[in-house]
Amino acid sequence: MSSEASVVPRRQLFIDGEWKEPVLGGGSLSSIPPQKASSVGTSLIDLEAAAAAARTSRVLVLMNWDVPAGTAEDVDLAVSAARRAFSRNKGRDWSRASGSHRAKFLRGIAVKITERRDELAKLEALDCGKPSDEAAWDIDDVAACFEYYADLGEALDGKQKAPISLPMQTFKSHVLKEPIGVVGLITPWNYPLLMAAWKVAPALAAGCTAVLKPSELASVTCLELADVCKEVGLPAGVLNIVTGLGPDAGAPLASHPQVDKIAFTGSTETGRKIMISVSQMIKPVSLELGGKSPIIVFEDVDIDKAVEWALFGCFWTNGQICSATSRLLLHENIADEFLKKMCRWAANIKVSDPLEEGCRLGPVVSQGQYEKIKKHILTAKNEGATILYGGARPQHLDKGFFIQPTIITNVETSMQIWKEEVFGPVLCVKTFRTEEEAVDLANDTQYGLAGAVLSKDPDRCSRLTEEIQAGIVWVNCSQPCFCQAPWGGNKRSGFGRELGNGLGLDNYLTVKQVTQYISDDPWVGTAIRQSCKSQTWMTPRTLLAPTKLGIAPFLKAC
Numbered sequence: 001m002s003s004e005a006s007v008v009p010r011r012q013l014f015i016d017g018e019w020k021e022p023v024l025g026g027g028s029l030s031s032i033p034p035q036k037a038s039s040v041g042t043s044l045i046d047l048e049a050a051a052a053a054a055r056t057s058r059v060l061v062l063m064n065w066d067v068p069a070g071t072a073e074d075v076d077l078a079v080s081a082a083r084r085a086f087s088r089n090k091g092r093d094w095s096r097a098s099g100s101h102r103a104k105f106l107r108g109i110a111v112k113i114t115e116r117r118d119e120l121a122k123l124e125a126l127d128c129g130k131p132s133d134e135a136a137w138d139i140d141d142v143a144a145c146f147e148y149y150a151d152l153g154e155a156l157d158g159k160q161k162a163p164i165s166l167p168m169q170t171f172k173s174h175v176l177k178e179p180i181g182v183v184g185l186i187t188p189w190n191y192p193l194l195m196a197a198w199k200v201a202p203a204l205a206a207g208c209t210a211v212l213k214p215s216e217l218a219s220v221t222c223l224e225l226a227d228v229c230k231e232v233g234l235p236a237g238v239l240n241i242v243t244g245l246g247p248d249a250g251a252p253l254a255s256h257p258q259v260d261k262i263a264f265t266g267s268t269e270t271g272r273k274i275m276i277s278v279s280q281m282i283k284p285v286s287l288e289l290g291g292k293s294p295i296i297v298f299e300d301v302d303i304d305k306a307v308e309w310a311l312f313g314c315f316w317t318n319g320q321i322c323s324a325t326s327r328l329l330l331h332e333n334i335a336d337e338f339l340k341k342m343c344r345w346a347a348n349i350k351v352s353d354p355l356e357e358g359c360r361l362g363p364v365v366s367q368g369q370y371e372k373i374k375k376h377i378l379t380a381k382n383e384g385a386t387i388l389y390g391g392a393r394p395q396h397l398d399k400g401f402f403i404q405p406t407i408i409t410n411v412e413t414s415m416q417i418w419k420e421e422v423f424g425p426v427l428c429v430k431t432f433r434t435e436e437e438a439v440d441l442a443n444d445t446q447y448g449l450a451g452a453v454l455s456k457d458p459d460r461c462s463r464l465t466e467e468i469q470a471g472i473v474w475v476n477c478s479q480p481c482f483c484q485a486p487w488g489g490n491k492r493s494g495f496g497r498e499l500g501n502g503l504g505l506d507n508y509l510t511v512k513q514v515t516q517y518i519s520d521d522p523w524v525g526t527a528i529r530q531s532c533k534s535q536t537w538m539t540p541r542t543l544l545a546p547t548k549l550g551i552a553p554f555l556k557a558c
């Protein structure tokens with residue numbers, strides 16, 4: 001099967017349970033499979049040109065399929081729909097319904113996603129260039145994510161009103177976990193539907209209503225999620241999907257006064273803009289940003305296995321993974337053998353149309369990314385690094401945004417290739433002599449998303465899991481990701497955690513303390529008697545209460 005035979009459904013914005021044309025009418029973003037675009041002169045989605053065109057004519061060049069170009073006006077409608085859905089029937093229809101009620105919809109979505117797995121995987125591969133096998137795994141993960149949060153949403157019912165033990169018997173207290181409100185979800189193109197699922201599923205499980213703004217570079221499967229929501233009868237307005245350019249649709253969503261929280265996954269640069277925007281309203285935000293993660297390989301490894309993990313850790317998803325272990329740190333005793341083997345194996349990676357059987361590396365997503373990656377490789381060369389393998393377009397592919405898997409050595413820590421996220425199939429390599437040196441190199445980055453250590457020595461692995469400054473550390477592997485384990489970064493890779501351990505759900509919940517006075521006695525009398533017995537339990541606020549009523553009677557009674 002090649003991309004020629006595929007049909008992409010034509011969709012509109014999904015607002016209030018209906019397909020709607022953009023308010024400004026007819027504006028659309030156009031897309032063409034990255035594997036078909038000509039490498040020279042074709043502007044696929046050249047973001048700057050697209051933004052300029054959208055602002056003036058509202059219509060962009062028509063290519064293979066169109067995606068509606070939403071604007072602030074559409075965002076406004078979507079937010080209003082989400083607000084209405086949040087409070088409809090005093091919240092009883094959704095936000096204050098039981099978790100198990102909402103879980104039924106999440107499970108329904110999971111079932112439909114599984115039923116449409118092959119079709120969705122194909123659309124995803126076409127839209128972002130990911131090998132179709134990998135896209136199919138992603139779609140399995142999407143369904144599993146909805147299932148996972150259905151379970152957590154259901155479990156939330158049993159955790160409500162859990163009593164809190166207090167030091168005064170005249171009071172009782174419990175905690176309510178309530179949906180935070182209307183949430184804005186802004187997502188990238190590298191895992192288009194999965195990154196959306198990581199946000200939509202917990203938001204809905206928590207009882208929030210949402211507006212999703214997928215990436216303009218790969219929106220197709222997110223619009224299919226809207227179709228799935230219609231099929232399962234999700235109440236109107238609970239999930240709204242507004243496609244469009246970042247500045248036109250993402251920025252108004254982030255700054256919208258009726259949006260209670262923003263959850264963002266994307267580049268550090270856009271994350272910074274969003275943080276500035278939401279700070280104006282003291283709006284909570286969670287940020288999953290970029291990375292430049294290290295993989296440290298010690299001399300005691302099984303070299304074949306380690307080479308496989310190093311290649312997988314950087315070249316999977318066409319190298320466009322936030323957590324890609326794109327800085328390889330090799331013990332100097334094994335470096336020569338390791339690199340020879342790596343180059344031999346890299347030559348066996350099948351680079352092709354993502355729908356072709358056996359494809360292991362498809363094209364990168366857009367012309368902008370293609371040019372950016374080539375520039376990174378050129379700069380590395382100009383700064384004195386060695387392109388040990390790859391670095392160019394594969395000879396057998398004269399069209400499309402294809403780049404060979406690329407391995408760069410003789411890298412200095414001052415070089416751009418060491419410091420900046422490439423977000424493409426490019427690995428840079430340094431050697432080390434001691435464990436201490438390896439840790440210093442691993443942590444020599446502004447990012448803190450992930451890291452990996454490969455060694456047969458369990459004590460060393462255990463030490464390094466503590467010493468690597470990152471939100472995720474893999475031992476003797478790279479990239480596995482489970483819904484059950486928390487995901488997120490430190491430093492400029494962002495803050496907040498998605499997925500496991502309840503953290504992903506907590507992103508969309510607010511905690512309310514409910515404290516009740518249950519004594520028949522007047523408060524002042526109770527406070528005085530208790531304080532006379534012992535003052536150790538008293539908090540400053542408790543002590544203040546009698547003073548509000550008058551300090552004199554309080555002192556006199558004592």
Ligand code: NAD
Pocket residue numbers: 186187188189190191195213214215216244245246247249250251252254265266267268269270271273274288289290291321322323421423449488489493
């Ligand atoms: P991006 O920042 O360009 O875009 C992400 C989203 O933000 C898109 O939907 C875009 O339209 C929107 N956007 C752009 N400008 C905006 C603005 N001014 N206001 C509001 N929204 C705006 O990122 P990308 O190129 O789509 O994705 C690649 C980046 O995402 C990489 O840096 C990668 O590391 C990161 N990423 C991180 C994770 C993680 O879990 N940490 C996962 C996937 C991708």
